[in-house]
Amino acid sequence: MIDHVLVATALVAGLGGGYLIARSRLRGRRSDHPDTIHQILLPFTGTEVSRRALDAALRLARAEGATLMPAYLAAVPKSLPLECAIPNEARRAMPMLEAIEQRASAQGVGVDARIERGRSYRHALERLLEHETFDRVVVPASTAGATGFSGDDLVWLLRKAPAEVLILRPGPEDQRVIASPSA
Amino acid sequence: MSSGRYKIFLGMAAGVGKTYRMLQEGHAEAEAGRDVVIGYLEPHKREETSAQARGLEVVPRRRVAVRDVTVEEMDLPALLARSPDLALIDELAHTNPPGLTHKKRYEDIADVLESGIDVFSTVNVQHLESLNDQVAELTGVRVRETVPDSVLGSADEVVLIDLTPETLIARLRAGKVYPGENVQAALDNFFRIENLAALREVSLRQVAEDVESKRLFSQDEALGTRQEERVAADAPKAVGERLLALVRPQPSSQRLVRRAWRSAQRLGTDLDLLWVKPPGKPIEGEQERQVTALRQLASVLGATLLIEEHDDLVAAVARVVRERGSTYIMVGEADPPRGLARLREPLPQRLMRATPPGVDVRIVAHRGRKEGER
Numbered sequence: 124m125i126d127h128v129l130v131a132t133a134l135v136a137g138l139g140g141g142y143l144i145a146r147s148r149l150r151g152r153r154s155d156h157p158d159t160i161h162q163i164l165l166p167f168t169g170t171e172v173s174r175r176a177l178d179a180a181l182r183l184a185r186a187e188g189a190t191l192m193p194a195y196l197a198a199v200p201k202s203l204p205l206e207c208a209i210p211n212e213a214r215r216a217m218p219m220l221e222a223i224e225q226r227a228s229a230q231g232v233g234v235d236a237r238i239e240r241g242r243s244y245r246h247a248l249e250r251l252l253e254h255e256t257f258d259r260v261v262v263p264a265s266t267a268g269a270t271g272f273s274g275d276d277l278v279w280l281l282r283k284a285p286a287e288v289l290i291l292r293p294g295p296e297d298q299r300v301i302a303s304p305s306a
Numbered sequence: 307m308s309s310g311r312y313k314i315f316l317g318m319a320a321g322v323g324k325t326y327r328m329l330q331e332g333h334a335e336a337e338a339g340r341d342v343v344i345g346y347l348e349p350h351k352r353e354e355t356s357a358q359a360r361g362l363e364v365v366p367r368r369r370v371a372v373r374d375v376t377v378e379e380m381d382l383p384a385l386l387a388r389s390p391d392l393a394l395i396d397e398l399a400h401t402n403p404p405g406l407t408h409k410k411r412y413e414d415i416a417d418v419l420e421s422g423i424d425v426f427s428t429v430n431v432q433h434l435e436s437l438n439d440q441v442a443e444l445t446g447v448r449v450r451e452t453v454p455d456s457v458l459g460s461a462d463e464v465v466l467i468d469l470t471p472e473t474l475i476a477r478l479r480a481g482k483v484y485p486g487e488n489v490q491a492a493l494d495n496f497f498r499i500e501n502l503a504a505l506r507e508v509s510l511r512q513v514a515e516d517v518e519s520k521r522l523f524s525q526d527e528a529l530g531t532r533q534e535e536r537v538a539a540d541a542p543k544a545v546g547e548r549l550l551a552l553v554r555p556q557p558s559s560q561r562l563v564r565r566a567w568r569s570a571q572r573l574g575t576d577l578d579l580l581w582v583k584p585p586g587k588p589i590e591g592e593q594e595r596q597v598t599a600l601r602q603l604a605s606v607l608g609a610t611l612l613i614e615e616h617d618d619l620v621a622a623v624a625r626v627v628r629e630r631g632s633t634y635i636m637v638g639e640a641d642p643p644r645g646l647a648r649l650r651e652p653l654p655q656r657l658m659r660a661t662p663p664g665v666d667v668r669i670v671a672h673r674g675r676k677e678g679e680r
Contacts, residue, residue, distance in 0.1 A: 190557070197606075202446045208439040208608030214571070217564050224561060235557035237599065238606045254598070 162235070162257035163187075164286070165223075166194045168244045168272070172219055176263035176291050177226065183259065183289075184232045192257055193223045194237040196247035205240055213238065245276050252284060259287045310424040312415070313463040314398070316513060317430050318505040319497070320350070321483030322469045324428040325396055329358040331426060332394045336362065345393040345418070345425075346380035346411075351485060362394070372403045382407055382414045385423075392424040399433035399451045412457050431509040434458060436576060439608050441508060445501040458512075466513040471502035511574055547575040550632040552623065553611075554581060555589075555596035559638065560603065562670045566636045567607050569668075577609040578630055582622040585615045620653070624660035635667045 165172070165180045172193070184191045195216035199205055220236045227234045237255070241247025262272060262280060272280070281288050313331075315324040325347070336342040344364040347355075365388055368381035379402060385393055395418070400411040408414050415425050432441040435452045442448035458464060469477075477483055478497055551566035553559040563579060570577040579600065583589070589597055597613070604611040612630075616622035627635065640653055654667045661667075 200446055203442050203448060206605055207442060207448075209443055209606055210439075210571070210608055211443050213567070213607050217568065221561075221564060233557065234560075235599070236560055238603060240606065 161189055162192055162255075162259075163189050164192045164194060164251070164255070164257040164260045166196055166248055166251070166260070166262060166272075167219070168196045168198075169215075172223070173263035173291070176261055177223060179289070179291055180261040181227055181230050181232055183261070184227070185230055189258070190233040190235050191223075191227050192235050192237060192255070193220060194239055194248075194251055195220065196244045196251075197238060197240050198243050198247065199240050201242065205242065209240065244272060245279060248276075248280065249283070257286050259289060260284050261289045261291065263291045308422060310392075310419040310422050311463075312419055312424070312461045313426045313465065314458060314461040315426065315428045315465050315467055316458070316509060317428070317467045318469075318509040319430060319432075319474065319502060321474055321477055322467045324430075324467045325355050326358050327465070327467055328394055328396070328426045328428055329355070329362070332362055332392065333358075335392050341391040343385070343388060343390040343393055345385045345395040346397075347394065348396045350483075352482065354482065363390075365393075368406075370403050370405055377403055379403065379406060380411065380414060382417060385418060386421055389421065390423060392426065393418055395425055395427045398427040398429050398457065399449075399453045401451050410451075410453070412453050429453065429458075431505060431512055434512065437508055437512065441505065445496060445505065447496050447501075464513055466509055468506070468510070471499045471506060474502055475499065547573055547633040548631050549573070549575055549577045549634045549636065550623070550627060550630065551577065551579050551636040552582070552619075552638070553579045553600060554638075555593050555600055557596070559600065562636060562638045563600075563603060563607070563609075565670045567609065569634070569636070570609075573634075575634075577607065578612055578626070578632065579604050579609055580612045580614060580623065580626055582619045583613055583615050585617055620656045620660045623657060627661045627665055632661075633665055635661070635665060637667065637669055639669055639671050 163180050163184050165176065167173075167176075177193075180191055183189070195212075197209055197212040197216070199207065199209060216238050220238075224234045224236065237251065239247045239251045241250050260280065262277060264272075264277065277290055281290075315328050317324040329344075329347075332342050332344070342362060344359060344362050346367070347359055347364065365381055365385045367378035368384070369376050370379050380395065395411070395415055398412045398415055402409055402411060402414070406414075407417070412427075415427055418425050430449075431437060432445075432447075432449050433451055433453050434455055436455050438448065438452050474483075475493070475497060478489055478492060481489060483489075484492055549566055549570045551562055553562060566577055566579075581597075581600070601611050603609075612626060614622045614626060623635065626632070635657055637653060637657070643650065654669055657667050658665070
């Protein structure tokens with residue numbers, strides 16, 4: 124009887140020890156993993172954001188357990204101080220941030236949104252890069268043009284962003300956007 | 307001695323006829339037998355305005371040397387010594403040069419009122435402090451001379467001098483606002499239909515809010531119960547309502563801020579964000595990042611972020627509500643209570659008991675948890 128108890132105890136101790144060693148190794152490997160993504164930046168301008176870009180950012184965030192940081196970039200005219208209140212821009216940004224948060228929330232992705240001011244969209248993005256940390260940037264190339272990022276802006280972003288940059292090629296069928304009702 | 311009555315003629319822009327109307331009413335008062343003088347008039351070389359001023363006594367201006375030039379300003383001591391029944395004082399937002407009694411003309415006016423003299427004065431809407439950013443964004447032009455909103459709130463009467471944008475532009479083209487050589491530049495910059503339409507809307511709303519706040523205030527006085535008198539006396543003389551949103555430095559507060567801002571926009575009110583921080587703990591790391599984000603968001607929205615260090619959330623909120631004259635509190639949905647906390651009265655009820663009667667409390671649902679609970 125005593126033998127049985129001793130054998131059972133040794134078995135439990137062995138299994139438990141093995142489990143603990145395996146778990147600590149697995150944890151160590153995870154924490155050492157250089158590609159762990161915590162924050163994904165999705166900058167956008169104007170009155171709409173590409174659904175394709177948003178869905179891609181959300182897919183990545185969900186797969187990687189990351190937080191999505193949608194950032195509305197506002198260009199402040201030179202006649203105004205850079206840090207002034209911009210209620211008109213905010214009126215455009217708010218419904219879009221709300222819609223993004225709704226979609227993210229439905230997919231279980233956390234959101235930490237920003238509205239960043241600059242003299243131009245690039246300047247706003249530059250300011251954002253200065254004081255926020257993120258591991259990946261998702262930029263829709265479809266917004267390139269008068270109201271979005273130009274090709275130069277994207278090249279600049281690739282050079283400057285201290286993170287992976289994912290530029291989404293526009294699809295010919297991609298007309299879906301999240302738009303501000305005030306647009 | 308009781309203080310004088312204060313009447314302000316408010317306009318959406320230069321040239322709508324504020325000064326002209328002030329002079330007209332000054333004449334009417336003089337004809338009714340009152341002793342009326344012009345304390346300060348800025349006719350801007352407008353013939354109609356100068357003509358309207360004829361027949362009214364003018365208190366001579368005071369000459370002040372500023373660096374190498376001499377400027378003429380209102381002579382406050384002379385006006386007080388003259389002691390008329392009514393003084394007409396143009397452009398209350400004006401900044402005085404160094405060496406005079408006060409920095410701003412509205413402060414001179416406060417002295418005049420205090421000595422029992424009635425005052426008529428004028429101001430454009432973009433000079434009001436709380437509207438300065440909004441007007442600057444709408445028009446692209448920022449004025450440096452601002453006046454606190456309380457100046458308008460303290461007036462016994464605010465008269466809006468309204469003009470359609472089309473009529474004002476027609477007046478400008480006819481050379482009735484600026485001399486001929488400046489007309490085209492004005493039309494190309496500030497005096498555009500869309501600017502004037504936006505300014506007109508802001509002015510109309512401002513006066514509507516002022517009328518409403520005075521109506522509510524006089525109702526409180528008329529009701530006259532002790533409690534209502536206390537509330538009326540405690541409330542700062544703010545223009546309109548004021549929203550207070552209770553936030554924490556975490557991303558989920560952003561939804562609450564968006565909701566609060568949208569409500570503030572609909573009501574046309576000011577928004578304050580309040581974080582009651584537990585005492586003693588330094589703000590660092592992720593919390594610091596989130597506080598910076600909240601501060602940025604408040605700045606973008608034209609809201610004010612207040613950080614109060616206090617170990618009693620309800621007491622801190624009640625104090626801020628009284629100090630800021632908040633009429634509406636928005637709170638996020640609380641985490642489900644655990645243990646003994648289940649026996650405690652919920653936060654909204656505690657807030658309603660601690661704040662003055664009539665302050666509404668609204669709970670904003672936590673979307674993330676709702677989704678997760680399904």
